[in-house]
Amino acid sequence: MTHRIVVLGAGYAGLAATVVLAARSRRRADVSVTLVNATDRFTERLRLHQVAAGEQLADLRLPELLAGTGVALEYGWVTGLDPAARTVRLDDERELGYDTLVYALGGVADTTGVPGADEHAYALGGRHEAELLAHRLGHGGSVAVCGSGLTGIEAAAELAEQHPGTTVTLLGRTEPGEALGARARGYLQGALRRLGVGVRTGVEIVKVLPDAVALAGGETVPADVVLWTSGVRGAPLAAVAGLAVDAAGRIVTDTALRSISHPDVYAIGDAAAIEQGYGMLHGSCQSGMPTGVHAARSILATLTGATPPRFRFGYYHTTISLGRGDAVVQFTRPDGAPRRLSLTGRAAVRYKETVSAAPWPTYRRMIRLPGTGSIWPRGGRYTR
CATH class of the missing domain: 3.50.50.60 (FAD/NAD(P)-binding domain)
Structure with missing residues (x-):
């Protein structure tokens, strides 16, 4: 059997x-x-904000990776x-x-909690959705990014850098980079300002309209395009x-x-x-x-x-891209709390690209090593 x-x-x-x-x-x-x-394509979800901004990613195919392994592929x-x-x-x-x-x-x-989010907002759930957003952004207009977590930060920075004539506003309950140490948080917020990203924190989004985002208290933020990254x-x-x-x-x-x-x-x-x-x-x-x-x-x-x-x-780091030439890396304790050490700028970009942005070479090494013991430890605490 x-x-x-x-x-x-x-x-x-x-x-x-x-x-x-x-x-x-x-x-x-x-x-x-x-x-x-x-499909037969591997989607680098960590890079979908780049696809949404109109950038081309590597075409990574599952049959090529799994050739000779005996794995049956069903699409x-x-x-x-x-x-x-x-x-x-x-x-x-x-x-x-x-x-x-x-x-x-x-x-x-998670668009279930706010009326209109499912009907009127884009999301980064997959490559096709990101490509639809990229096509829409090619026609210009203002963008509201809903959610000030890591996905929202990376998307807002990427869109602002790749579409400099577009007004990008980041909306969220918390300040961007709230969980980072003071140095990394300050650098991140400064980078958003340099890119021209407007930031509104402490806000509660109550409805997404075809041309705006409605906040608690009656205020609306006009937006030709809404990107939902909140949850x-x-x-x-x-x-x-x-x-x-x-x-x-x-x-x-x-x-x-x-x-x-x-x-x-x-x-x-x-x-x-x-x-x-x-x-x-x-x-x-x-x-x-x-x-x-x-x-x-x-x-x-x-x-x-x-x-x-x-x-x-145990967590080891938090890595955040801020466009193609900038980034922040916050080293953390196993529970995700920030340590004193952080990287910014080009050093952070190089680190992020090396350790987290492209796992394809890691998969290749894992296939070649029957025990895969050199990638992650047995029975101990995993870190990446």
Whole structure:
């Protein structure tokens, strides 16, 4: 009997799980690995703000990466999941059976809490959405970026730099870079000013209109284009299938990253609610790839009768691009609190490009190393 492992989603976490499973099971005839993705292209989600600004990214293709690994590739949108029958349904009505499922479908922009956000705002949920925004920005006009978190900061800076004649306003409850140390926060806010980004903090967005953003208190901020970056939630697929999810629709996991309601389903990346000693893990490439590695190791350990290790993750840095020639890197404690050390300017750009912006070479190394032990430690605290 062949144990069928199916991975849903080829994002940072899903692809990390796939390449580790492929590397460590390539000599096992009793294990098969199938990767399901909407297309054959790998989307660098960390760079979608660049796509939205009209820039061209590298064309990274899954068949090229996975050639010779034995991984079966299936293309299509996942439309249904039946945990009782252990089947996955795709948009062309195909059904795939599994013995172990890795759920790595990521998250979607949370536009549910503000009227008009879903109808009138763009989001950076994928390459196609980012390209639609780029096309719209080619016609000019003012832009309101809703959400002053990391995605909102990077998007506002990129749009202002690439479209210097466009008025860009960043709207949010908190000041940009609030979680950074004083030096890095000051540099970031100065960079936004140099780029001409208008910043409004302490505001509550109550409605998105076709040509404006309405704030609590009756004020409106005119905008020809609205970009929504305020929050991410899990896609409804998991909840509809009956898996235990949290308030944000993410699959609740145990310490091995298994669903607490369906232990033959592993959840990783943005799709998972993963509790750590310091709180809930937040979605990022920094944490997503280690969850994929750990899930793969947990699955293979279980197949041999071993007890999978507990997942522990500590943050190492926060990296923020401020256009193509500027950035901020804040080094952090494992719980994400800022350390004294930070990088700014070109040094930060070089660091960010090296460690976090392009994981493709890392996937290649993981495939070549059967144990993948030199990438992340066994059973200890993961950092990236």
